[in-house]
Amino acid sequence: MSESPNKAAGGRVEVKNTTCYMCACRCGIRVTLRDGEVRYIQGNPDHPLNKGVICAKGSSGIMKQYSPARLTQPLKRKAGAERGAGEFEPISWEEAFSTIEERLAHIRATDPKKFALFTGRDQMQALTGLFAKQFGTPNYAAHGGFCSVNMAAGMIYTIGGSFWEFGGPDLERAKLFVMIGTAEDHHSNPMKIELAKFKRNGGRFISINPVRTGYSAIADEWVPIKPGTDGALLLALIHEIIKQGLYDRDFITQYSNAAELVNLNPNDPEYGMFVRFEVPPEEGCFDPQNKLWWDRELNKPISTHTPGADPRLLGEFKLSDGTPVKPSFQLLKERVEQYTPEWAADITGIPAATIRRLAHEMGITARDEKIELPIAWTDVWENEHKSVTGNPVAFHAMRGLAAHSNGFQTIRALGILMTILGTIDRPGGFRHKAPFPRPIPPCPKTPTKPEDVQPNTPLNGMPLGWPADPDDLFVDDKGGPVRLDKGFSWEYPLSVHGLMHNAITNAWRGDPYKIDTLLIFMANMSWNSTMNAEQVRKMLNDKDENGEYKIPFLIVADAFQSEMVAFADLVLPDTTYLERHDVMSMLDRPISEFDGPVDSVRIPVLPPTGQCKPFQEVLIEVGSRLKLPAFTDANGKRKYRDYPDFITNFETAPGSGIGFLAGWRGKGGEKHMRGEPNPNQWKMYEKNNCVFHYEMPKSYQYMRNWNQGYLQWAQSNAMTRYAEPINCHIYSEVLQKFRLAAQGKTNGRQPPEHLRKRVETFFDPLPFFYEPLESQLSDKHKYPLNAVTQRPMAMYHSWDSQNAWLRQIHTYNHLYVHPSVGAAGCFDDGDWVWVESQWGKVRCICKYSEAVEPGTVWTWNAIGKAAGAWNLDPMANESKQGFLLNHVISEELPPHDAGDHVSNSDPVTGQAAWYDVRVRVYKAGADEAKETFPQFDPMPSAPGTPPRRPWQNYFAGKFQKKG
């Protein structure tokens, strides 16, 4: 191959293991280098997560590493240049650090909440959260609030665990798998591996989704549904399953609160709460087993789980004091009475007969295909079981359900459906992953009052937590928010991941207060990670009457020249994943398997490019300079040399033996889960494929909510604080507590008047369906269509429009519409059209599709880019033909009785309601420009970014030398 430059190849070849970071999946990878350049990135066959496979993004990591969008030196905005213009000058790290130090030290000494730290798709929330807490600011969150917090909260508040990192469908043993809504972008490779095996083994796969693409493509049956109506479907399924008696009675009796008696005396302050036979001060956050069943034989109340007792699930009873009570399952049955398949058919667009059949398939498969594994285990009530049994019906859902303002209650309904089918942590159903299950709700709590934020003092509580009742909210005396994003306030009481999507708008408006410095890490808040992108860009650049920016100082840390970078006052160049240490920690979001805890690390395979510095090093440096207690000793001297040193030696409490990594602890690496720091821990991870996998005994692998052995093991390893049963919450007392407060029936905290109705309505202890809030506040005749987005598989959870290979696959995006939408709007396949919501409009190219529910239009998200961003040519298709739907989605709802500036989010959790937007679509004028609208002034290449190659011949070992 004489004319190929490859003749001279050969070169010095090295092979190194690390962990992928092209998305949030965190597969093990093996990187082959030739003469110091990446030759090949393959899946690590010895890694438990991906077992050797790798996806399109993982295979394109090379193009990320050598992307011209790489930031390579710290930058500060040029004096006089506007934010957004992207005009920078390079500075030294020392200047960057001293700027930050000076500014943050002042804020910390005066009013720590004026510093806000919001992080995006990062995988280091344990560290960023620690930094925020140590700094003393409540204003910290990661991207969960605008991603899938409804899924986390809805499931965890129901079954003590959730999908993705926290648990998932056991496709190895399931016979029927139902995927609802778009759910491809989490846990993608493992899911693909399992899905293929499932199908090959003859499993039946049903996809319920407005769009048939991705995994839905290979479903045995596609059930198109209107967006935002999943709750109606799920409730109708529950209706039919109860009506037919297809629920797993034994399971819900023993393992949920289905049989527990609810006080229904409307005059009792305990109305709607479970009847308890004693009310001791409840310490801790577990679920005390002090509730009652109605015993069938004795015909009287009896302590739950009394040996031999067989409670009633249905009926209504009176206690001796006259208190009317009903088992919560009776309340559920009454609730779903109205939710007939016919009712749901009108809402969802799914024929009633199909809904019934789906319910029957689920119920009959669960009942008749029972799995029994010869695994003996003991439950927390000391009952010994000879085997583990399971009902092989598995579900999966993520953002499709979550990103609606009715998502929390919808996901509660899903959790309840999974529970009554008897599929929680059982073979063939849903399986937890360590450290889940956790108590409902989990123990960590935020501070609760403004006084918990004090100068030069760490925050009195966690920056994010799990409220169990109104007293756990983080509000002032008037019930107003303490956090910038209004998280954990009465507006969004269970906003367990915060509301990053409102941080900028709130800071700009000064509601609830103004801040000084906003630090954004790895989040594209002026583009695809924000709603209302066009306005948010203006807010970032907006000045007050004194000519000062309304958000006075903006620091952006990122590895790439994103749209957000253009707005920064200070840019901190991060490394790529191939150049850094990272931990996927048990304290954070580990990559555990069903069979036990797994954590993993990244170890650099390449030196940092230019002056790039891993963001963790920045945090440790700044934390040390600010003398934050966790990073300095008693004398204020720096405690950790660098991030690897921090990971090795940090313990959650002195001598706790719990650190970021669970593997190879103890002086010589002989311990796991807990043990003193091991100076050679990194080396041991390196030798072991960068992953630690602890496989638990089989008897600990199932029924973990109630598995004595497991819970004691988890407690002894500090994964959970209590070895108490975690019964599924078919009926949610937590929600009832908020409702009672809203109804003024409690002595504790109560919501401000204007929010009473909102809290009372949405904090329903039983799942219910309501139309998404934006729909309720929209003219549905004017805006007849739902518009939704999803990421294509080659770009899940990644911002790889700058990736030379991936962008050839998805160069721009179309608006997919059913042909009938075109017929109604008088436009044709391939025409330029306007998509207009009540908030704004975008111009884009439409494409006909038969694989979309006719009331829905959709597009691939985050393909569209601002001109010049990511160091793409300003003429690149991403900016000329690609578009963002974000421009027509508002971060706030129209003024209504709950307030003028209420977030466009779920009223329970603050989950961004991306998929609620309603639009109309019409043909663009013949005289209008054939380019996407809106357009923005091109961003110039930032100083230090590599040149944008007009062409390239990537050949490892030769590439950089050749150019």
Add this chain to the structure above:
Amino acid sequence: MHPAFSVIFLTTLIGVGQGLFLALFSAQAYGMAKLLPAQSGSFFANGSFLALLFLLGGLFAAVFHLGKPSYMFTRAWRGMTQWRTSWLSRELIAMPAMMGLTFLYAVFHWFGWEVDLFGWHVSGQLSLAVGIFGVLGAIALFVCTAMIYAAVKFLQEWSSPLTVVNYFVLGTASGFTCATVYASYQGVEPELVHFFGGWAIALTVLGLITRSFSLLRNARIKYKSTVQTAIGVRHTQVQQKAMGMMGGSYNTREYSHGKTGAFLKSVKWIFLVLVFVIPVILLALGLSADHTALLLLAFMTQYVGLLFERWFFFAQANHPQNLYYQTI
């Protein structure tokens, strides 16, 4: 298919060259048989040098069809090795052979070398013998060139004996038109000019018939491959939604002319007029008025028309791979 200008010029130029050679050879043969006035050696020599120029022009165009022009010197020789299976390889042999024979034919005439090869006791026997090989070479080259296209069975527009017939007839027609101009310019006897011109008109009319046959045939082609056979799904309603890349690829560039159907149709009418109608009229006028310039105009019109014809020939061919590349 995407019409490559290198191939358009290659096939049309060598067509003229081969046709011109055949015209000259027939003039010599007729002359020796006393059916036409005999011509001087220099007439044939200059004429075949002209033919050689056309052939060389074709060769020059062909260079641009190689991946890199340098391959002409470094690798093109390899192109002759696969003559057992490849019509392109055969063409690569036939073309230099034809050029060599044309050159020899010119040289023999130029120097007037004589041998009484057949015992006819007339001059020109040696050059006639070379010319016979040249005729065989020209026919072989027409066949090879045409078979390059006709042998690709997936391109059903091309995969027909009509392709060979058309290459032969159109090449010969343009060569005879060229010969008419040449003869007229040389001021030879009008009989010869009329001989060339008459045949040019006859071949052009024949070309119109054979080319029209292929147009009619191609208008009724039933394609063997469908999107159903392409992906192996039998459903009647199959639509491609993505072809796996959006910025284009070799597959979207090489196999499509990128023009509208209306454009294609207009090119068809243009070539029908330029190749056939106008040249016949101009030839008739030029011959009757003995007007070299008109004849030259006839040739130039026809040649330009042939460029359109060849563009259309490529553009009209619908490659089955396009079934996989129907939408961005």
Add this chain to the structure above:
Amino acid sequence: MTQLALVIDLNVCVGCHACVTSCKQWNTSSEKAGPLFDDRPYGEDPTGTFFNRVQTYEIGCFPNTETLHFPKSCLHCEDAPCVPVCPTGASHKRAEDGIVLVDYDKCIGCKYCSWACPYGAREFDEYQKVMKKCTLCVDRIYDEKLPESERKPACVLACPTSARLFGDVHDPESQVSVAIREQGGYQLMPEWGTKPANHYLPRRKTRMHIHEDELVRTDNPLKKEDIRHGTSDDVTLDDWLM
């Protein structure tokens, strides 16, 4: 005689493009195939040489629509029409394993082989000006430095749904032959007689059939809930709680 080939299981392919870019990254740095050119990698209409693409088709009309993801690379035809037309012998089919390859040193870039391929499987490298195509990772599959489990084409190793099987379709006992035989493996455009070595496995559907009597069962838990609205006036917790 050996004929190596891929068998692509459309029943499980979710269209993730892993095979596309894993192929690109292996081959662009491959001494056999690379580098693979990218033109305007950061500009308008980026385009490059890839050996494998995943396409999407919609079959049927709403709501009875199937979305099909369809990976396509060189099919390594047993009667490969691209081989005999090559004037230089650059395009060849190896006798020992049936892989169709291009010898870049011999290729003159005339593109004739690509015309003779009905599948559009070949891609011209606009920088090197030679024809390129899937090599079945010939520089991996015989590399004894690799563990045996990795002596497979990059796309096969990458594929998360194992929708790509690799083996000898002439060996009736091979995994690929069994899959073709038992799961209705088919060839593309059989009408041309090219006999592609690569095969595709069609979609398969699993259905559930429910009989009326499965819904009405004696062990229906609702039977346990014979609703009695009894109240308990005589027994209270205090009666039995210690």
